[in-house]
Amino acid sequence: MSDSPMRLLAGALRQNGLVRFIEHFNKLFPNSRSHLKDLVVDRMRPNRVMEVEGRTVVNFGSDSFLGLDQDPRVLEAIKSGVETWGAHNGASRAFSSVRANTDAEDKLAAWLGTEATLIYPSVTLANMGAIPGLVGKQDLLVVDEQAHNSIQEGAKIAKANGVRVITFSHCDPRGLKKVLDEAGEYRVAVVAIDGVYSMTGELPPLAELNEVALARRAVLYVDDAHGTGVIGAKGRGTVLDALGSYDNTLVIGSLSKGFSCAGGFIGCTHEFKRLLKMRSNTYIFGGPVVPPYLEAVCVVCDILESGEYDLLRARLDRNLAQFANGLKNMGLVVSGGVTPIVSVLVGDEEDTLNGGQFLFEKGYYVQSVTFPAVPYHAGVLRIQVNANHLTESITGLLNAMKALQGAIKLPTAMTAAPPRLAA
Numbered sequence: 001m002s003d004s005p006m007r008l009l010a011g012a013l014r015q016n017g018l019v020r021f022i023e024h025f026n027k028l029f030p031n032s033r034s035h036l037k038d039l040v041v042d043r044m045r046p047n048r049v050m051e052v053e054g055r056t057v058v059n060f061g062s063d064s065f066l067g068l069d070q071d072p073r074v075l076e077a078i079k080s081g082v083e084t085w086g087a088h089n090g091a092s093r094a095f096s097s098v099r100a101n102t103d104a105e106d107k108l109a110a111w112l113g114t115e116a117t118l119i120y121p122s123v124t125l126a127n128m129g130a131i132p133g134l135v136g137k138q139d140l141l142v143v144d145e146q147a148h149n150s151i152q153e154g155a156k157i158a159k160a161n162g163v164r165v166i167t168f169s170h171c172d173p174r175g176l177k178k179v180l181d182e183a184g185e186y187r188v189a190v191v192a193i194d195g196v197y198s199m200t201g202e203l204p205p206l207a208e209l210n211e212v213a214l215a216r217r218a219v220l221y222v223d224d225a226h227g228t229g230v231i232g233a234k235g236r237g238t239v240l241d242a243l244g245s246y247d248n249t250l251v252i253g254s255l256s257k258g259f260s261c262a263g264g265f266i267g268c269t270h271e272f273k274r275l276l277k278m279r280s281n282t283y284i285f286g287g288p289v290v291p292p293y294l295e296a297v298c299v300v301c302d303i304l305e306s307g308e309y310d311l312l313r314a315r316l317d318r319n320l321a322q323f324a325n326g327l328k329n330m331g332l333v334v335s336g337g338v339t340p341i342v343s344v345l346v347g348d349e350e351d352t353l354n355g356g357q358f359l360f361e362k363g364y365y366v367q368s369v370t371f372p373a374v375p376y377h378a379g380v381l382r383i384q385v386n387a388n389h390l391t392e393s394i395t396g397l398l399n400a401m402k403a404l405q406g407a408i409k410l411p412t413a414m415t416a417a418p419p420r421l422a423a
């Protein structure tokens with residue numbers, strides 16, 4: 001019997017390099033408990049405790065940095081939003097928006113300090129809609145080589161539309177200058193970067209990149225998904241903190257991480273909001289963030305604008321300082337720490353997965369991140385510190401990491417090659 005098209009398709013997919021790489025590790029780690037991917041969480045408890053795969057562990061893998069996912073006011077806004085709007089408004093925003101959507105956009109803009117914001121269903125969809133929408137055939141799109149996957153995917157769509165797309169070396173203003181100087185003629189350029197590199201917690205040199213961009217007719221497009229709510233005054237993010245204005249920047253923020261709601265947004269002028277509504281296919285042809293979550297976004301804006309933000313931030317800073325100081329004493333190769341993301345270099349892929357499993361067995365879930373999310377052989381244990389972690393949980397994780405040092409040879413500042421995380 002000849003193979004069916006379905007079987008042929010699956011066979012073809014299994015030839016893919018990345019699929020072969022992942023399947024190799026699936027064989028080495030045959031159940032999800034030891035592989036620590038595709039985990040199923042059965043229950044979330046207070047203070048980042050969760051029940052997963054029959055075990056109670058402390059979750060150090062949450063992007064809800066401020067702990068607002070369990071805030072009673074946020075939960076109440078979602079509940080009353082369901083009563084007001086139902087589960088879904090059932091239309092693309094190209095036709096209509098609910099009042100909660102325009103309220104959330106206005107509140108976001110007032111908090112962020114931009115004229116306007118435009119909400120998308122996610123940051124991924126913002127990048128995949130706005131990036132190709134912003135540039136045309138006479139323009140240039142320049143992308144940091146390590147920009148988030150969703151920026152790279154947006155750039156692929158732009159390229160397929162005939163836009164010239166060039167990458168520049170990671171976080172390198174001189175690299176950016178070189179590619180812009182050598183690019184020849186262009187009408188205008190957009191330079192797309194992350195505001196926080198989410199696998200390493202590293203920040204780009206925004207002021208220098210902006211100086212290069214400004215001098216060469218280029219606008220910065222900064223995906224600040226991981227900076228939203230946690231960097232700068234009132235958590236307004238990396239751009240305002242580093243540049244003091246949005247004059248040459250389109251800033252993209254997340255509503256799913258520090259905000260603990262759902263969605264993404266672009267902070268911009270009224271003019272760009274109007275233009276992006278016309279030019280973003282993911283906005284026009286897709287559905288919106290569901291209304292109850294937009295009510296929650298309004299509540300989170302109020303919290304960030306209030307004096308309470310400083311208390312939340314102080315709790316997060318205290319936890320982050322405790323963790324960072326503890327790590328420093330171990331001599332490990334660590335990146336991040338300016339934001340609540342801290343990455344500890346392991347290197348080898350198998351060691352990285354084993355390291356995550358070791359900590360899990362001790363009662364702490366951290367993310368084992370391997371290629372392709374980081375360069376090959378630059379695997380890291382990625383730890384997200386949250387405001388609602390307990391001091392004893394952080395002490396416990398540090399003790400578990402000390403035990404891990406005895407079980408797996410982790411690179412130290414003395415033994416490691418220069419950190420390859422930003423290679």
Ligand SMILES: Cc1ncc(COP(=O)(O)O)c(C=O)c1O
Binds near residue numbers: 122256
């Ligand atoms: C820089 C960056 N952009 C986009 C995303 C994806 O965001 P979303 O889940 O809203 O699509 C992430 C996720 O971690 C990210 O780090």
